[in-house]
Amino acid sequence: MSGLSFLHVGLLLGALGVAAPIIIHFIFRRRAKVVGFPPMRFVLLSYKKVARRLLLREYLLLAARCLMVLFLALALAAPVISRVSRGLARGEKPLAAVMIIDGSPSMWRKAGKASLFETARETASDWIGSLADGDRAGVIDASRLTSIGLLKDPGDAIKAVGELTPSYSTARLVEAVSLASSQLAGAEGHDRVVIVFTDLQASSWTGAWTGGDSVPIRVVDMSEGLVPRNVSIDGLEVKRRSLAREEAAIITAKIKNHGEVDERRTLVRVAMGGQTAAQGFVDLTAGDEVEKEQVITDAPGGAGVVTIEVDDGMTADNSAYFMLSGGQKVRALLVDGDPGTGYLESETYFLEQALDPRLYAKSRVQPAGATPAELNEANLDDYQVLILANVEAVPPRTAAKIKAFVEKGGGLLFTLGDRVRESTYNEIWKDLLPRELRGVKLAYAGATGADEDKVMHLDSSILAGSRHPALALFSDPGQGDLGLAGFWKYFLMQQEVGSEGEVLLRLTDGAPILVEKKYGRGKVMLFAGTADRAWNDLCVHPTYLPLFQQIVRYLGDALVEEDSGKMAAGVVLKIPVATDVTGARVKGPDGAARDAELIEDAGRKSLRVVDTELPGVYRVRFARGGGRPPASFDDERADATIVLNLDPAESDLTKLGKAEIESRVKSGNVTVTAADEPLEASGQESEEKVPFAWLFLYLMVGALIIERALMKS
């Protein structure tokens, strides 16, 4: 509250002196010298030419002189601006006050030139500055829940307030109030108060009440009178879809107008690798939510961001990050265990065609053929995936080589056939096989591919619930129906009880047909049928190509995966890791790499990443075998990538009422005030008088300069 007053009101009568220049003006006119002058014709002519300019100058002169008198009178009356101090109301005891400041993204909104957060910080500093000797003050950052405790020196508390920064995380005001109450419990002999500077956003009043004494809580509404305006990206869906000859990424952003203002022609832009990949406009009426789909063809792997360009003052939720990983080329070695006499009889013919179709120019798989004999000499380091197609047996040295290959992260796929003997396989590949083989089964006696009624089919229903990356593609019905393929002969496997292998596909009789097992850092898959037409007709169905493309790319860690940032920034990340991981560093969106905490619980290791406040892409690099992770690393060399986005709840500007706040903080003593109100109207108020006679003196000098200039002109 402020007002204008004068220390010497009587001198304001001097303002009547404004009339003096006017009177003098007219007196001068009356007292003008009378001159009889013959050539009046020329006087009149000259006067007409300059009359308008003269008149204007005359009025300006008169105005300047009047203002000079007025300003002088005002300056002599000693004007002062009185400000009612918004200091803390106090009783007889010293005061202990804890300031809780909400720094969540909704507090970044501007009211005038300063943001709500900046005004809150300034007001809190002012109030702490008004504390008396013996008072104590504390400051709590409501987003990070950091506290300085109760300090006796107000200077330290003001410094702590000055060091507070806005946060991307949602404020946890309930927890903060609870913490403040606990701190104030130790302030014996003090009047106690908790002051919360917030915009009353409902999502900020979260967190668990952890107890604390019941103290008066003053909630200062920093957004009083501010018209809610916010457009946000509330969600992001990133999908891969195979188009005719290439893969596309489809980015679907849920955009919501949380404000009370209609937003027209809002630009939505998708950027990858710093380049705009797609963009479009949306119209959003107040409260409206739309889904904006953007298609990126031939999308490269890497991080991307969807941004809406709208000047709503709340920038944090105008961007949402996503990640498209994988996509690199996979080199696969196909070992043909039954080459036959013609290429159509080759065990790997269909597989090779599927992995590198001639018309499919953009295949990410590079297959190479080999015989079992050539396998013995092959350097497996040149490949990411090894496919043993109906290979009868391999020498122990080769088997050891293959195990080492998988342990180091390679992918291995077994397809079976007539040459495979379950006893041999179970012995040679004891550790590698996802499940032990139990012998060949015929679907029905005498069944053949031509007899459709007497074959088994893949159980499509298993796909609906499958979240396996290699099969996720088939959750889209447009990608074809795996269930159409017929299986009349296949290997049976060991019962599931106690088995390590995960069944990915089954036949309609329940027999597992595709099983996976992790081995070391690699993966092994077992397809219980043949890769050619000998035991099934899968290879002549359209689904054969995408199925084996996906399987091989999955085994080669080149399957495109999406991360659309479902996790909110600010959460504590827990990332499961392999047992040989001994350390990790996490590189955040700001480019700074920090060590992550490695936790071991019941033989399972995981990483705990706490510093996740910034939304964006976090990259993790593991250290294995007792080594230390590198101090810094390139994005491409990251072992894991996580995308965090702002919590969508933060975008909702719905305000909470007093009763709801009271119920959440378990207190009946909550007062909600506007930011420009004194903290407590009934409390003691100090009035500060700021003189500003100098302003009128400056104005008077200005008027004098103008008057002189006019006179000279």
Place this chain on the structure above:
Amino acid sequence: MSGAADPELLQRIRALELKAREVADGLLLGIHHAPHRGRSLEFAEHKEYSPGDDLRRVDWKLFAKSDRYYVKEFEDDTNVTAVMAVDGSASMDYKWEGPGGRGKNGGPTKLDLARTLAGALSYLLLSQSDSVGLMTMAGKIVDYLPPRAKLAHFHEITARLGGLEPEKETNLAACLADLSTRLKERALIIILSDLLDEPEPAMKAIRLMRSRRHELVIFHVLDPSEIEFPFDRLSQFHDLEGPLKLLVDPRAIQKEYKKHFSGFLESVKAECAGAAIDYTLARTDREPASILSSWLMTRAASMGSRGRPAR
């Protein structure tokens, strides 16, 4: 103020007469050349004798040489009819009394200067046996004294000049037209006026008189303040001959005024030069003798340039 018995008027007339004579005495004789041969000391040419010629003018020395009779002819300065046309309007009764001016008592009004110049010129002309008349004018001819060649006529002229009282209005054109009807022969018309009347009709009347072969001389009588507009404080200017009043800061319009007034002077000079009218600017801050002396020298030079010896 009028009336022959008015002692102030008599004093003014006497002072004017003395001033006029004083001015005239200091000047060279002769204002014009006679249009015909007469008797004087200055030889003009020989003429063959014819019966009736004065035998005293026969050049006997030439007869001795040539055995033929010739008589001598001389140029004579006489027999010019001149009229002093003095502007007696209220605008002529003006002198600036402010700082820098010649004050209430020190300087003459424009009418005073016109009177002095007219008196001095009358004396000069009468002294060389020319006829001199007087016309005072305002809205119409106020007073007209026909031309006479007797020196005693000078007293009448100065008396009339001294008694001239300024009148409210001016109509120079009408007065000159009226004068034109009264003059039966060619005359030298000397106009002494501030020419602040409507310029177009006045100049038209002047050109008309010139076309009737009258010789015109204009003494443009002006106060220096009318030319330089030296006023420096808020003043209410009013017209001496009309109701116009104007409150104005003179410093604000001085530049424009001087521009307009110098334009007016230039246009009058140009008109006079175009009509072969003798124009002289007579400022009241100059001595009358100086004004007349300059005029006479200029006039003598211009006569000389026309093939006559300058005096």
